[in-house]
Amino acid sequence: MKAVVWTGHNNFEVQEVPVPKFGADQVLVEVHAASICTTDFHYPEFGCIPPIVPGHEVSGTLAEIGKNVHDLHIGQRVTLDPVQRCGRCACCAGGYGHLCLNARHLGDTDIPGGWGQWVAIDAKNVYPLPDSVGFTAAALTEPAAVCLESFLRADFQKGQTALILGDGTFGFIHAMIGRILGAGKILVAGHYPERLSRIEAKTGALTCNTHREELSDFLRKQNLPAGIDLAIECTGATAAPNLGLRSLRPRGTLIIFSLVWEPEILDLGLLSMKELNVLGSCRSLNCFGPCLDWMGQGLLNLSELVDIEMPLEQVNEAMDLLRTDKKNRFKAVLLPQA
Ligand SMILES: [Zn+2]
Ligand SMILES: [Zn+2]
Numbered sequence: 001m002k003a004v005v006w007t008g009h010n011n012f013e014v015q016e017v018p019v020p021k022f023g024a025d026q027v028l029v030e031v032h033a034a035s036i037c038t039t040d041f042h043y044p045e046f047g048c049i050p051p052i053v054p055g056h057e058v059s060g061t062l063a064e065i066g067k068n069v070h071d072l073h074i075g076q077r078v079t080l081d082p083v084q085r086c087g088r089c090a091c092c093a094g095g096y097g098h099l100c101l102n103a104r105h106l107g108d109t110d111i112p113g114g115w116g117q118w119v120a121i122d123a124k125n126v127y128p129l130p131d132s133v134g135f136t137a138a139a140l141t142e143p144a145a146v147c148l149e150s151f152l153r154a155d156f157q158k159g160q161t162a163l164i165l166g167d168g169t170f171g172f173i174h175a176m177i178g179r180i181l182g183a184g185k186i187l188v189a190g191h192y193p194e195r196l197s198r199i200e201a202k203t204g205a206l207t208c209n210t211h212r213e214e215l216s217d218f219l220r221k222q223n224l225p226a227g228i229d230l231a232i233e234c235t236g237a238t239a240a241p242n243l244g245l246r247s248l249r250p251r252g253t254l255i256i257f258s259l260v261w262e263p264e265i266l267d268l269g270l271l272s273m274k275e276l277n278v279l280g281s282c283r284s285l286n287c288f289g290p291c292l293d294w295m296g297q298g299l300l301n302l303s304e305l306v307d308i309e310m311p312l313e314q315v316n317e318a319m320d321l322l323r324t325d326k327k328n329r330f331k332a333v334l335l336p337q338a
Pocket of ligand 2: 092103
């Protein structure tokens, strides 16, 4: 079959590779759409070992079904939770299997991902699509699920205020989900005017362009004297976690969502005096179901983020566009059957 292979450094090539084998508890999926995630640009930093078929944001139809799988049928339209769990480790037994100690993550070393014509995955990781959701939007269910996880981690309540640091894909989706969850106010900070105005138009968020206005000045105007209930860090920038921390009300929560490669030291005095919570959020637990329900009801329209759709052969073009035309491009989706 045809697949994109990461061969090291920043090199992605379309190659002929074997169709993945699937086990008795697995399925084989014909991939119709697979999106490009920011993490796909960081294989070298994650210490991954080439060759790898990337792709963990995937939708398609079931082509083959393992002999122990009885609740799915061939031809079903589906999306995939890329985190395959062992079911036996302390995390799986403790009810947080998304952090499985033996996780086999699609698109990681040794586990071929969805940037190919077919992908094999545990049947437990398969989620049927509502009829009204197309493959392109469905490929973005995984990024939506990981954004919902941030709010669940923080025990976010209707009417609360959320500050989202970052105007990228994850900033946009967090704002969409904050709206669905009934946030009293959603504030988004970033520095691309084009991105901020799209986020504002689609989510009703109030936005701060930090190249034009200090975040602290912007927050002062929001009439929230105690501070923000929840700040979500989705920039990966050095100074962002402290900006989030300083925005919080006493006992407010900062979610560290992005990987901050070179963080500055957190303001621990503030953390202690205001009894702040700092929590990490990674992957998702029980979030695919609610996201798919919202997508089916037309509440969560992830196609708003799709600015590029290309066949596998144009993977490098798609990645270049995401890198060089950042302000106008949120998400690129590869179409392996095109
Ligand atoms: Zn991702
Ligand atoms: Zn496990």
